[in-house]
Amino acid sequence: MKRVRGSRSGRPIMALLDLLGRRWALRLVWELREEPRRFRDLQAAIGASPTIVNTRLAELREAGLVRLDEAAGYRLTELGEELLRLFLPLHVWAGKWAKSI
Amino acid sequence: MKRVRGSRSGRPIMALLDLLGRRWALRLVWELREEPRRFRDLQAAIGASPTIVNTRLAELREAGLVRLDEAAGYRLTELGEELLRLFLPLHVWAGKWAKSI
């Protein structure tokens, strides 16, 4: 098992929070929720530098959440889709949250 | 409604992903899942600088997710607890994830 920055405890939840708590990481997973997307497409969609997009994608690939399908582009793995399913309710909740502040 | 960095679109989900995608933001919410905690206690728990802990807490407070209860310490608001409930399954999933990589 690969060690992730900040996960000195070795507790999986901490490693996960650390991984997803890096800039653009959550957003990248979100952008892949519907269909595979190309590198440049992803980069344009989130508006980050190619350097950091590549770095995050590499981390997410190493974590087994994302993979590169040469024919179609970057896509979530089975594991990545499981994670996404946990996050989907966020979409609805975000609307409610926005109204209340 | 306050505008959040990177949320040029105005879509709540983007604002939320941006807010939570900043370093230590997710982790701070997580650390408040059980009980109120003092500033120094939080800071020591996550191992970040006081500067950034204070910055993130201010952002989370402005977002209505966290508040400072002078008697007990920092705690989640009602809204913050709702958000946390969406994240709780993450704990279980993280264990499974760790095993598979």
Next chain:
DNA sequence: GCCCGTTACTACAATTTCTGTAGCGATATC
């Protein structure tokens, strides 16, 4: 009054991360 501990929080230089722009090397199409 005065020391002591605790609280949240700030100042600031050093370090790390991210951005913005340009470009590379491979592959495919004409």
Next chain:
DNA sequence: GATATCGCTACAGAAATTGTAGTAACGGGC
């Protein structure tokens, strides 16, 4: 050979984060 798309890299400047120290306010004990 020219043109386009693909993932990806180089690199200098800008921004975020760290690490350390310290401030100001409050509440005991003495």
